[in-house]
Amino acid sequence: MKREDFQASATGSLVPTERGQWAFVPIPLPPAMLDHARLSKPLSETAEAIGELNGIGRTIPNPYLLIRPLQRREVISSSSMEGTFTTVDALVLAEASDGDRSTPDTREVLNYMEALSAAIASLDKLPLSLRTLRDAHATLLRQVRRDRGANVRPGEFKQHQNYIGAYEIEKARFVPPPPREALECLDALERYIHRDEDGLDTLIDAALIHYQFETIHPFADGNGRVGRMLIILHLYMRRKLIQPLLYLSPVFEARKDEYIDRMMAVSRDGDWEGWIVFFLNVMRDSARQAIVLADNIGALQKNYRERLQRARNSANLLLAVEYLFERPAITVTSLMNRLGVSYPAAKAYVDVLLRENILVEVPGTSNPKLFLAPEIMKIISGSQD
Ligand SMILES: Nc1ncnc2c1ncn2[C@@H]1O[C@H](COP(=O)(O)OP(=O)(O)O)[C@@H](O)[C@H]1O
Ligand SMILES: [Mg+2]
Numbered sequence: 001m002k003r004e005d006f007q008a009s010a011t012g013s014l015v016p017t018e019r020g021q022w023a024f025v026p027i028p029l030p031p032a033m034l035d036h037a038r039l040s041k042p043l044s045e046t047a048e049a050i051g052e053l054n055g056i057g058r059t060i061p062n063p064y065l066l067i068r069p070l071q072r073r074e075v076i077s078s079s080s081m082e083g084t085f086t087t088v089d090a091l092v093l094a095e096a097s098d099g100d101r102s103t104p105d106t107r108e109v110l111n112y113m114e115a116l117s118a119a120i121a122s123l124d125k126l127p128l129s130l131r132t133l134r135d136a137h138a139t140l141l142r143q144v145r146r147d148r149g150a151n152v153r154p155g156e157f158k159q160h161q162n163y164i165g166a167y168e169i170e171k172a173r174f175v176p177p178p179p180r181e182a183l184e185c186l187d188a189l190e191r192y193i194h195r196d197e198d199g200l201d202t203l204i205d206a207a208l209i210h211y212q213f214e215t216i217h218p219f220a221d222g223n224g225r226v227g228r229m230l231i232i233l234h235l236y237m238r239r240k241l242i243q244p245l246l247y248l249s250p251v252f253e254a255r256k257d258e259y260i261d262r263m264m265a266v267s268r269d270g271d272w273e274g275w276i277v278f279f280l281n282v283m284r285d286s287a288r289q290a291i292v293l294a295d296n297i298g299a300l301q302k303n304y305r306e307r308l309q310r311a312r313n314s315a316n317l318l319l320a321v322e323y324l325f326e327r328p329a330i331t332v333t334s335l336m337n338r339l340g341v342s343y344p345a346a347k348a349y350v351d352v353l354l355r356e357n358i359l360v361e362v363p364g365t366s367n368p369k370l371f372l373a374p375e376i377m378k379i380i381s382g383s384q385d
Contacts, residue, residue, distance in 0.1 A: 001021070001022060001023075001024070001163070001173065001174055001175045005268050006024055006268055009024070009268060009269075009270060010032070010270035011026055011027055011031070011266055011272070012025050012026040012027055012215070012267060013025055015177070015178065015181060017169070017178055018161060018178070019161070019169070021161075021169050021170070021175060023161065023175040023176060023177055023178050023181070024174065024176060024177065024215070025177040025181045025185065026177070026212055026216065026267070028185070029189065029192045029208050029209070030192070030200060030208060031208070031272045034204075034272055034273065034276075035273050038277065039204065039273065039276055039277065039280070042280040042284070043201060043280055045280075045284050046203055046281070046283045046284040046287070047201075047203065049284045049287035049288055049291070050203070050240065050241070050246065050283070050284075050287050052287070053241075053246060053287045053290055053291055053294075054241065054242045054243075056245070056290075056291065056294045057241065057242035058242050060294070062326075063243040065297055065301075065322065065325040065326060066245060066290070066293065066294050066297060067244055067245060069297070069325075069379075069380035070290055070293065071113060071116055071117065072088055072092070072113065072380065073247065073250050074228070074247035074249045074250070075091075075109050075112040075113050075249075076088065076109060077249035077250040077253040078112070078224065078249035078252075079108065079112060079225065081224060081249065081252065081253050081256055082225060084105045084108050084109060085105050086103070087381075088377065088380060088381040089377065089381075090102065090103070091106060091110065092327070092372070092377065093329050093362065093372075094106050094107065094109075094110050095110065095113070095327060095329065096327065096330060096331060096334065096370050097368075097370065104144070107143075108140075108141075108144055111139055111140050111141070111143075111144075114139055115135075115136040115137075115139035115229070116229055116232075118136070118139060119132055119133075119136045119229055119233055120232065120233065120236060120244050122135070123233065123236060123237055128233050128234065129190060130186055130187075130190050132233065133226055133229070133230060134155045134157070135155065136226055137154060137156075137219055137226050138155030139154075140154070140222055140226065141154040141155075141221070141222050142154050151220060152219070153220060156219075157183065157186070157219060158179050158217075158218060158219055158220045159179055160179065160220070161178050161179070162176060162217055162220055163175045163176070164176065164217065174264060174267065177216060177217075182216050182217070182218050183218075185212070185216045186216060186218055189209065189213065189216065192212075202235065202238045202240045203240065203280060203283060204276055204280075205238075206231055206235055206240075206279070206283070207275060207279035207280065209234055210227055210228075210230065210231055211263050211266055213226075215263065215267060228249055228252070231248060232244055232246060232247060246286055246287055246290065247290075248286045250286070250289065251282045251286045251289070252282060255278075255282070259278070262274055262275040262278045262279075263275060293379070293380070296379045297325060297379060297380075300375060300376065301321070304318070304321045305318060307356060307358075308321065308352075308356070311352060313348075313349070316339055316345075316349060317349055319338075320335055320338075320339065320349045320353065321353070321358065323335065323338050324353075324359070325376055328372060328373040328376045328377050329362065329371065329372045329373075330350075330359075330370070330371055331369065331370060331371070332346050332350055332368065335350065353371075353373075354371070358373060358375070359371040359372065359373055360372055360374055
């Protein structure tokens with residue numbers, strides 16, 4: 001990190017690290033000044049898209065039909081940005097078999113799914129806090145491969161200086177605050193997240209908070225993924241979202257270089273507006289993608305309803321199909337548990353769904369056999385629609 005680039009920064013100051021490099025310490029939020037005129041058009045476009053998404057959130061009978069596929073896309077894209085790769089197919093099969101036979105990468109992404117849904121669920125009982133984020137980090141990075149997780153300390157903030165964008169600190173693009181300063185920054189950020197409403201729009205706030213969290217870089221690893229969880233947690237906590245339906249990683253992934261450059265430009269040049277406009281546009285496009293997904297899911301559900309309405313026990317079959325939208329790979333036992341029916345009854349429903357080509361058997365699985373819903377998979381996989 002070049003000292004000259006950050007020396008005159010309006011958004012932070014430089015402090016020496018233990019080894020004589022320079023680290024950037026961001027000034028607590030909010031920014032001293034924002035050019036609101038530049039933000040108003042992107043803000044209203046984004047608010048409109050989110051309003052439409054909230055309309056869906058308000059009327060959809062079972063929001064998990066939409067929440068689960070969106071979360072899968074989120075964790076896959078967010079992980080892929082950090083060099084951990086899996087596919088929707090692999091993740092769905094891992095969910096159905098508790099990670100058995102999955103690759104280490106897929107298991108890490110499965111952890112991420114769990115961390116994300118647990119963090120969101122925790123907001124019903126506890127306020128959003130640093131503790132929420134440390135718990136999420138612990139779940140995300142538990143039992144990760146040694147070569148990556150060795151010095152990560154799941155659930156704990158950093159104890160050593162970290163840096164971004166190189167293998168040696170001398171060549172790093174960016175050096176975040178040292179551990180002690182990072183803790184001070186985090187406390188200020190936590191207070192900021194919980195401050196009373198002050199007229200600043202929550203969507204703009206989301207952009208500020210994400211930048212601040214990433215710039216603090218509080219963990220040894222996992223900062224990108226935990227910081228992207230914080231976005232949905234904050235929006236949901238502030239009731240900007242009726243249901244947790246807005247996830248930004250697929251769009252961030254498609255614009256990854258700009259994502260990083262824009263955060264860098266806040267630290268270096270004080271360009272808050274450039275970052276906020278970018279972030280708002282990412283939110284808008286993400287909301288639109290979620291709306292398209294909701295439409296596609298609704299259409300396929302209607303199609304299945306028509307196909308199954310004349311079958312015997314159609315009410316239970318429709319519940320089985322609803323389950324498939326949440327979990328497109330199942331076993332007979334998982335369906336039995338979900339519907340609260342006997343094993344033979346669950347088996348009979350699976351047979352009907354196989355005959356209707358709504359399910360297919362996953363080749364090579366036994367004890368238990370896995371069944372997959374290919375049409376549902378097709379809809380939930382397309383990340384760019
Ligand atoms: N110059 C920068 N300023 C602030 N944040 C950055 C910068 N460059 C990258 N980041 C953030 O750091 C994240 C990567 O940090 P890392 O701890 O490796 O997270 P993960 O393990 O989830 O990969 C990126 O996804 C991005 O959000
Ligand atoms: Mg990483």
